[in-house]
Amino acid sequence: MRRQWDVISVGDTATDVFIRLLDGRVKTIEDVSGRWLMLPYGEKLPVDHAQTIESGGNAANAAVAFSRLGLATTIATHVGGDQVGRAIQLALQREGVDTHLFRVDPDVSSNQNFVLWFGEDRTILVRHQIYDYHWTPPDEVPRWLYLSSVGSDAPQYYDQLAGWLGAEPTVRFAFQPGTFQIAMGSHALAALYRRADLLVCNREEAVEIGGGSVHDMADLLERLHGLGARTVVITDGPAGAFASDGTARYCVPSYPDPAPPIDRTGAGDAFTATLMAAICKGHSLDEALAWAPINAMSVVQQVGSQAGLLSEQEMKQWLDQAPAGYSVSKW
Numbered sequence: 001m002r003r004q005w006d007v008i009s010v011g012d013t014a015t016d017v018f019i020r021l022l023d024g025r026v027k028t029i030e031d032v033s034g035r036w037l038m039l040p041y042g043e044k045l046p047v048d049h050a051q052t053i054e055s056g057g058n059a060a061n062a063a064v065a066f067s068r069l070g071l072a073t074t075i076a077t078h079v080g081g082d083q084v085g086r087a088i089q090l091a092l093q094r095e096g097v098d099t100h101l102f103r104v105d106p107d108v109s110s111n112q113n114f115v116l117w118f119g120e121d122r123t124i125l126v127r128h129q130i131y132d133y134h135w136t137p138p139d140e141v142p143r144w145l146y147l148s149s150v151g152s153d154a155p156q157y158y159d160q161l162a163g164w165l166g167a168e169p170t171v172r173f174a175f176q177p178g179t180f181q182i183a184m185g186s187h188a189l190a191a192l193y194r195r196a197d198l199l200v201c202n203r204e205e206a207v208e209i210g211g212g213s214v215h216d217m218a219d220l221l222e223r224l225h226g227l228g229a230r231t232v233v234i235t236d237g238p239a240g241a242f243a244s245d246g247t248a249r250y251c252v253p254s255y256p257d258p259a260p261p262i263d264r265t266g267a268g269d270a271f272t273a274t275l276m277a278a279i280c281k282g283h284s285l286d287e288a289l290a291w292a293p294i295n296a297m298s299v300v301q302q303v304g305s306q307a308g309l310l311s312e313q314e315m316k317q318w319l320d321q322a323p324a325g326y327s328v329s330k331w
Helices: 058-068 083-094 155-167 179-184 190-195 203-210 217-226 267-280 285-299 312-320
Strands: 007-010 014-021 027-031 034-038 047-056 073-080 098-105 112-118 121-125 144-147 172-175 198-202 231-235 241-244 249-252
Touching (some): 007 058, 007 267, 047 083, 073 083, 144 155, 179 203, 198 203, 198 267, 203 217, 203 231, 217 241, 231 267, 267 285
Parallel strands (some): 014 112
Antiparallel strands (some): 027 034, 112 121, 231 241, 241 249
């Protein structure tokens, strides 16, 4: 008999094509509305190189992180009936991720993103396919369900997921809302926020989800608790992350980069998945918070969102050699 799944990772997957842009004709500019990537219009633009990562997207990134950290992992995702979809599935299988919950929509194509990579950051061109989203309850109830980015037309899918989670109280639920989920508003997904054992987002997303001021971290945490989430974690880029379990608040700095970051794609997914994996393995929240920034640091040292993901043994090695200033503290 197959052992119980530690986690089902739920969400869209995609192939990521990284296009490395050259200095010179490409620039970045900043104004009051943000930072912009500027390319010459109507010209042929030479590039350094292109690299294809066959399996990307939040759910796939998390699934690979779970698997490398030793969790029995399966993924529920929708793909098209094309070569890209088959490549996504095979890439996940090579990482030890079970794919029996893959759903193939034969008449549409699979998601493919184009990542304009310039310096240490990237701009991603995305198009989410509209799939026939439906939740099929698994034969074996997992210990955890992780949910992140799904396409724009999935309200029935969320209702089905919320209903299943309501009927399976032993399943712990981790929610890392994606762009379309945040845009729907917290009221539309109230059942999922209320059911979340772990809710993770960044500071700006926290304002979109729960309201409040971007400058008041304590209030942001409380507002997300107010939606029903038991444990809330808000990431804040280089400033680290802040967490609350309803009784105590913690903060953790970013783990120092051993070298300048190469590519920041997937750092947030690595953080969230590692945090959840550590909790799944029986670690306390403060111990799990010490793990999460390490995998985020490791991911940005390589191209793509999965190459730098660590095993549990590697994670412990980084923890053992952590600099003196790296620790989790209450606040």
